[in-house]
Amino acid sequence: MLNPGGPPAARTAPPRTGIMPLNVDLHSHSSCSDGVLPPAQVAARAREQGVDWWSLSDHDETSGLAEAAAAARELGLGFIPGVEISVTFCGLTVHVLGLNIDPEQPDLRAGLAGIRRSRFERAGEIAERLQDCGIAGAYEGALRQVDNPDLIGRVHFARHLLEQGHCRTLQQAFDRYLGDGKRAFVPMRWPSLEAAVAWIRAAGGKAVIAHPGRYRYTLQQFDALFEAFKSLGGVGLEVVSSGHTPAQCNRYARVAQAYGFEASRGSDFHAPGIPRAELGRVPPLPEYLTPVWRDWI
Numbered sequence: 414m415l416n417p418g419g420p421p422a423a424r425t426a427p428p429r430t431g432i433m434p435l436n437v438d439l440h441s442h443s444s445c446s447d448g449v450l451p452p453a454q455v456a457a458r459a460r461e462q463g464v465d466w467w468s469l470s471d472h473d474e475t476s477g478l479a480e481a482a483a484a485a486r487e488l489g490l491g492f493i494p495g496v497e498i499s500v501t502f503c504g505l506t507v508h509v510l511g512l513n514i515d516p517e518q519p520d521l522r523a524g525l526a527g528i529r530r531s532r533f534e535r536a537g538e539i540a541e542r543l544q545d546c547g548i549a550g551a552y553e554g555a556l557r558q559v560d561n562p563d564l565i566g567r568v569h570f571a572r573h574l575l576e577q578g579h580c581r582t583l584q585q586a587f588d589r590y591l592g593d594g595k596r597a598f599v600p601m602r603w604p605s606l607e608a609a610v611a612w613i614r615a616a617g618g619k620a621v622i623a624h625p626g627r628y629r630y631t632l633q634q635f636d637a638l639f640e641a642f643k644s645l646g647g648v649g650l651e652v653v654s655s656g657h658t659p660a661q662c663n664r665y666a667r668v669a670q671a672y673g674f675e676a677s678r679g680s681d682f683h684a685p686g687i688p689r690a691e692l693g694r695v696p697p698l699p700e701y702l703t704p705v706w707r708d709w710i
């Protein structure tokens with residue numbers, strides 16, 4: 414018993430003490446990409462969930478950062494401007510987080526604009542493949558799901574398919590139609606790892622490999638990814654992610670140590686109602702790792 418004979422323990426969270434780690438969540442999405450809440454509402458939710466430092470990291474898009482920064486300032490929430498860039502490496506899509514970027518940097522802006530053009534073209538092809546599956550009007554349907562048409566992605570098609578009763582869950586939309594290799598999957602050639610890391614560095618940010626546990630690489634390919642990333646000037650690995658099992662968090666903690674990467678923590682929040690991917694609720698970063706945010710916070 415911690416407090417023998419004393420008053421009953423408080424049921425609310427204890428006040429923050431010097432030894433409590435900061436709640437840092439450096440991966441989340443708004444309706445500027447495939448999240449559902451506008452940036453200011455993501456900020457408010459991060460605050461409510463006890464986050465101390467937050468990054469908005471929309472897919473291939475930085476248009477929400479100004480609103481996010483202003484909202485965070487109002488709320489007294491620490492803010493790190495971010496982006497999550499899609500790249501192709503060894504034939505698979507990898508997501509690279511750019512953290513603490515200057516979104517106005519011209520190379521980064523031009524690179525992200527190019528990715529958004531590819532997304533727009535892909536959307537037409539996804540709709541054609543869905544048409545071949547007997548699903549008409551998916552392009553218009555997906556566009557109705559998207560706040561920012563430049564950022565049309567698979568999640569918007571999935572939300573449309575769910576709304577129209579073509580599947581029972583979002584996951585099923587991916588398993589049946591949109592997931593890698595499925596019937597309406599359109600293979601993409603995103604920019605190279607080299608290009609994305611160069612844009613992030615040019616913009617003064619740190620490049621971090623997002624949710625490494627999600628990639629279906631062989632051990633050799635993972636080694637090639639980490640070696641290439643390191644040699645290009647990539648600095649971090651997202652060790653703690655809602656996309657990771659506890660075993661995967663442990664594995665990537667060891668990988669971060671082995672390669673000398675700093676470590677990041679992110680919920681990859683997209684929408685309320687998914688407790689596993691709620692803002693600020695993923696496990697803490699293991700203490701023996703060097704956090705990517707050590708220079709900023």
Ligand code: AMP
Nearest residue numbers: 472499565566567568584587588592593
């Ligand atoms: P996109 O960048 O448009 O290709 O969409 C990628 C996004 O779709 C990811 O960030 C996830 O939010 C979601 N996603 C991709 N694959 C799956 C999957 N198999 N199951 C559920 N969601 C997925």
Ligand code: MN
Nearest residue numbers: 442447472568
């Ligand atoms: Mn997403």
Ligand code: MN
Nearest residue numbers: 497508623624
């Ligand atoms: Mn991702």
Ligand code: MN
Nearest residue numbers: 440442497681
């Ligand atoms: Mn993400």
